[in-house]
Amino acid sequence: MSKEFRTTGGRGITRRGFGAGALGTGLLLGAPAIAQGKRDLRVGTWGGEFGNLSPVIRSDIQGSLVMYNVFDGLVTINFKDRSIMPNMALEWTNPDPLTWRIKVREGVKWQKGFGEFTAEDVEYTYNFHISSKSFQMGTSLFPIASVKADGKYVVEVKTKMPFGAFPGITMGYGGTIISAKAHKEMGNDAYSATPVGNGPFQIESKKGTEIVLARHPEYWRPGFPKLDRVVYRAIPDSTTRLQALQKGELDFVTHPDPKDMKALRKDSRYTVKSTPGWAWDYQQFNLKSGKPDAPFHNKLVRQAISYAIDREAIVNEIYYGEAIATDNQIPAGYMGHRQPMLKYPKNGDLKKAKELMAQAGVKGYEVEVITSDKDWLRKELELVAAMVSQIGITYKIKNMDMGGFNSLWLNKKFDQHLEDITLVAPDPDATSWWFLHGQGNASGYNVPAMDAMLDGARSELDPAKREALYHKIVDRTLEECPIIYHCNTNNIQIYNSKIQGFEPAPQEYTEKLDTVFWS
Template identity: 30%
Template sequence: MKKKSLMFFLLLILVLSTALAACGGDKKESGKDADSSKEKTLVFGRGADSVKLDPAAVTDGESLGVAKNIFETLINFGEESTELVPGLATKWDTSDDGLQYTFELEKGVKFQDGTDFNAEAVVKNFERWMSGNAESTPYFQSMFGGFKGEKNAVIKEVKADGEDKVVITLFRAQAPFLKNLAMTPFSIASPTAFEKFGKDFYKNPVGTGPFTFVSWKRNDSITLEKYKDYRIEGLPKLDKVIFRSIPENSARLNALTTGDIDLADGINPTDAKAIESNDKLQLFKRPSMNVGYLGMTVTRKPFDDKKVRQAVNYAIDKQGLVDAFYEGQATVATNAMPPVITGFNEEIDAYPYDPAKAKALLKEAGYDGKEIELWAMPVPRPYMPDGQKMAEAIQKNLEDVGMKSKIVNYEWGTYLEKAAKGEADAFLLGWTGDNGDADNFLYTLLDEDSIGSNNYTFFKNSKTHKLLKDAQIEVDEAKREKLYKEAQVILHDEAPWVPLAYSTPLIAGIKEITGFKPHPTGSDRFDTIDIK
């Protein structure tokens, strides 16, 4: 072989070897799990900031949605239902008289600050709730009647039986007791943390959940990170979750389409078709378990008069609102709870749109024409995508029958706080069911025991109070249904609300998201989400 040819041959071998080495390197790199070398972060766009990150201290969905991923409850709901499944308690037993519950706890679990999860920790959580008040732990009052020493209290005592067993004794049986315990407000927090931080625990939350709290930039973002010692192997799949507050629905959708966020709730029904036709996005529909309503504070004039409240029900074009703002993703509401809840009274019809009847009732009531305040929600919620526009439409309906109104706005946390104190004349709000039980709608929202917590109308009625209390202790489901149906008849007549809509909330996400299962309660766990 000639020298020139030999050099060319050697050079060719060198080039080929380099190329093969490069290919081999590429193959090795691509053979690695790309996701394992890259941090998986989900950015979730939502309509408002959280109020507090202490689940026991809040009632708003934006707070509870974050808390759901930091904390856990003794009992869980199913992935897409309100069926009861084990949580931090592996199993439980109930005495024959329904007055005692025994919970066996999962062993070896630690809170995110290293504190042991055990029976003593559970007892301390109950003591914290039971010694609170309607302001500090509002859900406890609504779901368990009252606090330690109060006559309406359901829970008598909570005791540890060894390291891994808790016994709860009740003053009286409560049919939805277990479902109530599965609600996010009754998540088990680290006693070390809430004893250390006191009133500031809501800024330093510590639970046993799949994600740990990292930081909170008010009205901007909340950042959580994967809890590496989480009790369920293989979860969470994400390394980080960022909750971003983007109040405007259109801005939130734009952030999704430009890739600034990965998942967005509060999607306008009008945008559903555009999302479904976008090959980079996917649309999720949350199972409907909610009601949007206009509440009237019955301790304030003119709504202390039943005829005025009935007149407002006749004055509002509910079907028109549903057609204008929900784009086929809602139906007109007839009761204070949705039809998916057992005990819904199908024989009750919504007040028809009848301005003439409304005017007649206002005249009978001697309404003086004084202007009222109509409070509009400042944030989109699953049950009401656009509170401001809804308020404007209702304002026109009321004006047509001679009731002038001034639309009032507040920041979300202030809105809830002031409404709970009875400072609104009429206010837009709604409710997403926490546990799938009628008690969680009718008693929680419209019973006298819930005034100061979730009953913003301050409505009370001796007949409905008896029916709802009887239903709580009735273990025969058929009899419970009958009691709830009777209560709905009275509530329909007394009209503290204008039930507006039962909606199907929409959520949109990028195509790469897998494992997301929207929950009917509105509080979603992100531990099963992956981004491919």
Template identity: 25%
Template sequence: MRYKSRLLVSLIAVSLALAGCGGGGGQRSPSGNTSGGALDRSAELRLATNAFGTSFDPHLSRNFATDVPWDFPIYDRLLSFADNKLEPMLAESWELADDRRTLTMKLRSGVTFHDGTPFDAEAVAANITRGKELDGSTVARVFALIDSVQTPDAGTVVFNLNGDGSLLPYSLADIPGAMISPAAFDGNVAQQPVGAGPYKLVSSTSDSATYERFDGYWAPDRAKVAKITYRSIPDDNARFNALRTGQLDVMQLPATIFQQAQELETRGQAKIERALGSAVIGILLNTKHPQLSDERVRRALNLAVNREAINDGLMEGECVPALQPFTAASVGNDPALDSQIRYDQAEARRLLAEAGVTNLVLRTNVVGVSPYTEIAQAVQAQLAEVGITLELTNVPGGEARAEWRKGGWDAFSALITAGVDPALTLSTSYLATDAVGGPASPELTALVDESAQFAIGSPERASAMQKISGHLTGSPTHIMVCAPQFGWLTGTNVQVEPGAFYSYSYIFDPTRLGITS
């Protein structure tokens, strides 16, 4: 089915849905660890990643991907997302009108927030209003698509939209869809969060959080452990040693220590979950920079990067060299484009000379965690060989993307954010939000607008996305490096429910993990 596109209203409005330091779209890890033994519902689940969450207030989240594991235990969303499909959560059903301008949801009854406040249609409407109007709200652009919310009864909400709402349900399954108790609005939600999720936050520090089971939760079987302790451990080896010595049950597993993790798994002392994601590690470029606005310069930068050397030397072969924006895990990937990956310093120098560029210096914001720092240093050395200087500044992982979006940097070494749908990838990284220089060309905008005429899931749309991938391969807007294999390492007594791990990022839903006896 075809429909008229309103691209910059509908796509950009939901572009923050899965954006973040580690965000990206893709399939969930297809396997689930099913360790023997019964679930120990009195157990403590101990987890660690490389970055602390930015806020316990979902309306002030500065990095959705980073905040997911910290916030999901506290907050149920209107919808959930697992096994590459939307699922009911606080909304039992949802229906998008044929004109895609009205989204109706039927809500779950008998749900209460942690403070005893009932969850109903008025609570949903209050959350949307707060998200639109709160000073500093980071979900306001998502909710800008929503003109008004009707509450015909306590169990029904109707979102009246000003654009195409096809992707809005995906946003409502992520941080923007997290429901806060309206009774908590006048307090400090960021420090004293009140949700309707399976766990309550009982304490937090600058790098850890402790949660305990909420006995009044509407689906008690979902709270698989009595307590969750979540830590930020930026050093990869320290994090690995903590799991190896039994101090952790689950850890984010970077490619840089994947071989060590495999050895642990071979000895039967741990288990690995991994999958190719839909996001690419690279260097985002600010095309407002006078010299970066020249396509020849951006092509030269891509030609000067030796992706194979980075993959083999830094990433233990776990980061697939990439030039196109969509990986093999995403709609829009064109395998034929992989043959265009080139490392050609001579051609890079020729293009720079043709563009009249000498002594180019790029102030570069670097996500200050592995592997972004190591990759940025490798690219820095390679670009120096063609006369380009990257001045690298490490920024804490939870803050780096928000700092980039202020627009004062020339480049940003990070994950080129992907969403569960390629339209979200394009909107976030190439048209708005992370594209601080704006769309690089009218041709790109026209191609994206053309793709939006086709229904999600249609062959025509997939073909249109491949055309976009081809355009961005030949006319790059960022320096593409490689598509990482994302992984997690768990103890042998960890039970993994399907959908627990997001293959496109170093994030996971702790409520889908349990400990066996």
């Protein structure tokens, strides 16, 4: 390791994206698109047609499962100890509070003959995010003032403020780099559909609900990936996905119905992985551009809803124990975590909820609540609607596909929603700033005192002072309830027991397949 550069184990942040699915349980998948062999893998995901796969445009969770097998980012996370590890970035230094110097790995080849990965690609990617005002400017790249390649393999980034979580957040979630040459030649739209990456697999074909990946023949890690091809099929209904696995039409499925886990764990034909997730299911209120006379603008009403929620019932009835009830945003293992339940009883308190509704002077009302195409969340919303009906609130449920949901959510064209989110880095900034700051990408809440605490925690370098700030942030969140948290969910995969080498992650959108092989 050079004297100038050193690897820093920065701590670093979101993202996660129940009613039968539209396909029903009688779907016949037909013949596979590729010949099944010991070096091929057929994967079943939820959702509909695959959309954007480019890192410079927001993708949904389903698309990210593919994208993170096509691209290798600047850094990777060691999920066991939450440290930030070198990947495309070999080393990095912080010579002064507003400067980061990154040395990239030499000899990495872009797929399909687009040349070598260099510092120019990093400069191009970050500047494209800045010029296009991409979603990453509100999430991971917000501190960047300028980016410039210093030779072929070094990048210098100037920041607007000190930011100790830069390696985990800006280089982590924001560190998936695109090929400057390929992006310029293909154009942004074509690149988003079938991007050229630097990861273990390259896109062979993409049509509707199916994507075929092939082994990247010039991948930089010798001996990887171990598979020649991966076929992804989107199947909205969890029961149908599981049936396809049991019929031998799939080898690996994500998000099976948790009610099936007990029986599947006893079946030697399959391996079941259930990993506590850096994630939560939650409700959010549009407090910025929603209806100004909506009763939920009164925090007493929001508190009443939180008291009306039986979180343990959600854990048991929706997730069959594959989740942990929580009322706050910081999961176990993160700086600032205290315990899952800090204020609201896990079984709810209807008496207290009704008292708060009376105190607010609200007897009852109707509100439209949207959710996405994740079948487990649709079931959860139905259960939660029944809970709040006991205090006079009627949820008018609107189920949407993920693209439609994201459009309304990110543009703040909703009244209330129920969804899940995955935290993209192991830093408490990821749990709070984007959701609670007045300038956050997903915020419907704007309170200067909260903004000041969030900004202070983001720039504070002393761990003890920073943790104390996050305790205050959580306490204020629990008091004002701009977001109501339900549970931290597990990420579940089930696959043929002859498959080896899969390492599950606490992030829903991360299912790396480069180490997977058939025994």
